[in-house]
Amino acid sequence: MTQADVLRALDARAAGQWGLVTTAQAKLDGVQGVQLLRLERSGALESVGHGVYRLAASPPPEHLRIKVAWLRLDPGTPAGDRRTFGPRSGVVSHTSACAVHGLGGRPEDPVELTVSSRRTTRDGTVALHRAATDAEDITVVDGLPVTTVPRTVVDLLEDRADAARTGACVAEAAARGLLRVDDLAPLVAGFAGTYGLPEEASGAELLEFLCEQAGRPLPSRKAGRSAAKAAGPGAASNPERKRPTIWEVAKRAGVSHQTVSRFLKNDSGMKPATRGRIERAVAELDYRPNLMARSMRTQRSHRITIVLPELSGFVPIPLLRGASAAAHEAGYMTDVVGLEGGESRRARSVLSLLETRQADGVLSLVPLGDLAGGQGAGQRPVVVLGEYDDNLQSRGRLADGRPAEKILRHLAGQGHRRFLHVAGSQDWASARNRRAVYVEAVERLGLTSYRVVDGDWSVRSGYEAARDLPADSGVTAVLAANDYVALGVLRGFQDRGVRVPEEMSVFGWDDEEFTRYFSPSISTVHINKEEVGRRSMLSLLALLRGEPAPESEVEDLFHLVPRGSSGPAPH
Structure with missing residues (x-):
């Protein structure tokens, strides 16, 4: 190159x-x-x-230190693939979120990031917080996933941040319309005692105290108290208020109620400016559609069922996560069900779900016989994802073995010439495909295969392959059928005193979460199953709306993730 x-x-x-x-x-x-x-x-x-x-x-x-620290959380994954919060992605939070939102920040501040699983860092300029973060608590600013301003304030208070500095952030955010004090107050009431106020103090009183410490009073709160006082005691004693209607949203946004209805149905043809006005009106009025009333009126449940086989030992969590996220964005709830029996029996169960209006549509991860796509009962759509068989064994795109050649090319570029492949169960198409590509690519690239070991996807099969490999085999790199097999291979070599990666490189497949935390971390193949699930759900949603199905192919479905278990061939 x-x-x-x-x-x-x-x-x-x-x-x-x-x-x-x-x-x-x-x-x-x-x-x-x-x-x-x-x-x-x-x-x-x-x-x-x-x-x-x-x-x-x-x-x-801008914010170079923050962007560098965020990239280093998962350095092998492009930024565009990490905009959703997950075990590897992380989100900018606390004082760093304030800086990104333009609410203050000092050069000497540590970069603060929140992750969902236990992580450590040796960088003294970076502070990692571990916490769950919901999708509604994250926004994207300049390509960075950042906690929203209200969530940021809550995080600062949980961390017992400086009162004056937190107050300055709240006051500035309120002045710029980035948060509503009345909405934030109930979320922070529990922190009043932490800042020296009486335990019974309200969230509004805490926010006023913080802003006063910063020398930035909240005039809107004083105006609000005056209005409440003028309204009389009855208004204060009755916190319940009438649910805002679609007509009120339309009036606030300056559009017709039909336009608001199109917005709520996720109409893709709406002008961005119109969509923006309606979004602001919905937020300002705290409007939430009455799903029960809508269901009675439209005869729709606003639920989508995702079908798995009964008692499956394998559940494709990333794929389900992607499909559910797409459904939720469109206003649908999802139910995951396991249906017993073969294709025809599952098909009858699906028809029953649709006929009784328990679901508006079905996304099945397993075959459904004659219901393989199109309409089910009452013109309610059914989409069958063709990536799995009756037992959730992968086939189709997910069983593509071509990344095995990419692994060989990558390792050959580091000087490796003699390889061992520990295969998966040959009952699986994915294992057969990986094995076939490995054998063909070794010959095409002018490399040498010591042998192929018949495994069964288990840690044990990898351990035994490493244990039984002769010391004079000449092998310097092992391709494992999946990450569990790779884990067994690593442990087998460690027990023999073979150093990885100095004397032997090991490559797995699937990018399971544990691969990042084993020592050494395991080189692997990442499969973008979340995007497969998302696009499958988008196809179902398009059928529900009577729209053309979107492009279902996923570019870069596979990519290599080299880590600590692979390196240059030994001299």
């Missing part, structure tokens, strides 16, 4: 992430560390953090 080719590859990676690229991402494109060092010395790259570079031709991004 020439220097010009390297720069083009890096530029493509950095285009969607503020001119930044990580060492891990560069490796996925075949760019080695020594090439990055040469480019840094030539002035084409600037090191802006451990394992993160900025292309010199790109303008310095």
